């Protein structure tokens with residue numbers, strides 16, 4: 228057998244440095260990607276992944292360093308330059324025109340001066356590409372008619388149509404169901420098999436292991452490792468990404484169901500547009516139990532949390548706390564009944580950004596002793612209270628007097644969590660509690676939820692992260708278009724089975 232000479236890299240980034248005011252987003256980064264491979268770019272939030280790929284796709288100019296494409300130095304002044312070199316990127320926020328069709332979006336911006344596109348021809352070409360790469364989408368459909376997953380396929384088709392052979396996808400699975408993610412992984416593989424170089428950004432270790440041939444790990448703007456996925460594992464990758472050991476198996480004791488703490492029966496509600504958002508939702512949560520709610524965002528999760536916590540009117544059905552009907556009571560009465568709420572929008576709803584952390588922490592406890600002394604506030608009790616929570620929840624802050632807005636996202640999250648958990652009298656509604664957090668803060672939040680559960684709290688956990696739901700929940704209810712498609716036990720199901728329900732298939736009895 229002859230020795231094959233290794234292919235030359237499609238992409239070489241050498242010593243790339245990119246600064247923003249006060250931030251070193253990329254610090255002398257070296258990256259190589261070869262034709263025929265899928266490369267994962269892994270890192271925590273803020274590690275510099277998007278910035279690096281924005282440099283490669285011509286959106287940002289690097290402050291230092293050089294880029295070689297197929298061995299040739301290039302200067303990329305715009306995404307147009309990049310695509311001329313065969314480099315295309317699918318951003319986290321899609322850039323499609325809603326009122327145009329798929330085909331019109333695909334050809335949009337191509338040099339068509341003096342050329343009237345023959346749409347039938349374009350449709351045929353798109354269908355051929357769809358077929359070749361497994362990107363099902365109707366070329367004549369309007370963008371506004373498409374699901375998020377389909378829109379993503381259009382973005383990819385757009386790049387393929389322009390002949391891109393270096394494809395970059397920024398956190399592509401964040402908006403997909405497990406089935407759609409599996410489809411995407413097959414598409415990426417086909418593109419690599421055709422000789423394209425594929426780079427996908429992620430912070431999810433499972434995806435790195437399932438999708439990629441190699442992985443480059445970024446931490447705080449620097450490359451900390453480049454490895455073959457066949458020669459590494461999730462524990463090592465997590466350690467590289469975070470910079471210390473990470474606990475994977477969170478302690479989860481088997482649930483000791485007590486009495487029913489929260490019961491929702493045939494609940495109905497409208498969304499902000501006045502359309503049905505909840506169409507007869509029923510479930511029970513026992514004390515000492517976590518019920519997870521799975522579903523693609525926008526299927527009634529938000530409305531469900533809001534109705535339970537008194538922020539939205541139920542148009543039918545009931546919510547009971549330990550048998551007592553609290554449907555459509557005021558948020559204040561509902562808090563008194565024992566329900567606390569970790570809202571999905573922490574900055575908008577959860578915190579008063581300009582008030583000190585101590586006041587934010589006391590916001591729910593101040594009506595009662597020890598913080599209330601008659602009609603007055605006991606300032607020194609309040610300081611003690613804040614100091615205790617800052618320590619218990621490891622909130623990293625110079626002082627409890629620091630305004631909440633100056634904390635990092637992860638620490639703001641801990642403030643809300645600390646307040647809601649301490650105010651909780653047994654029932655907690657947690658909406659996307661780890662969204663946007665880094666691995667360390669995510670772990671702290673998950674642990675806190677399990678601890679509360681073990682102390683007897685009934686927890687409704689709404690999450691987009693199926694791994695999180697599988698890890699924390701005692702049972703999982705899957706919501707689709709305002710209805711429960713089924714309730715499953717994590718140990719007895721698979722992500723695929725849940726994915727089918729997320730796409731609207733009812734669980735078999």
Ligand SMILES: Nc1ncnc2c1ncn2[C@@H]1O[C@H](COP(=O)(O)OP(=O)(O)O)[C@@H](O)[C@H]1O
Pocket residue numbers: 247248250251252270271272273274275276277278279
């Ligand atoms: N346009 C920008 N202006 C200023 N700072 C930015 C900009 N884009 C990113 N940053 C900062 O650069 C760092 C890296 O961000 P980013 O590349 O988005 O990370 P990642 O994609 O890994 O989450 C972060 O500290 C972020 O706040």
Ligand SMILES: [Mg+2]
Pocket residue numbers: 276277278
């Ligand atoms: Mg990013």
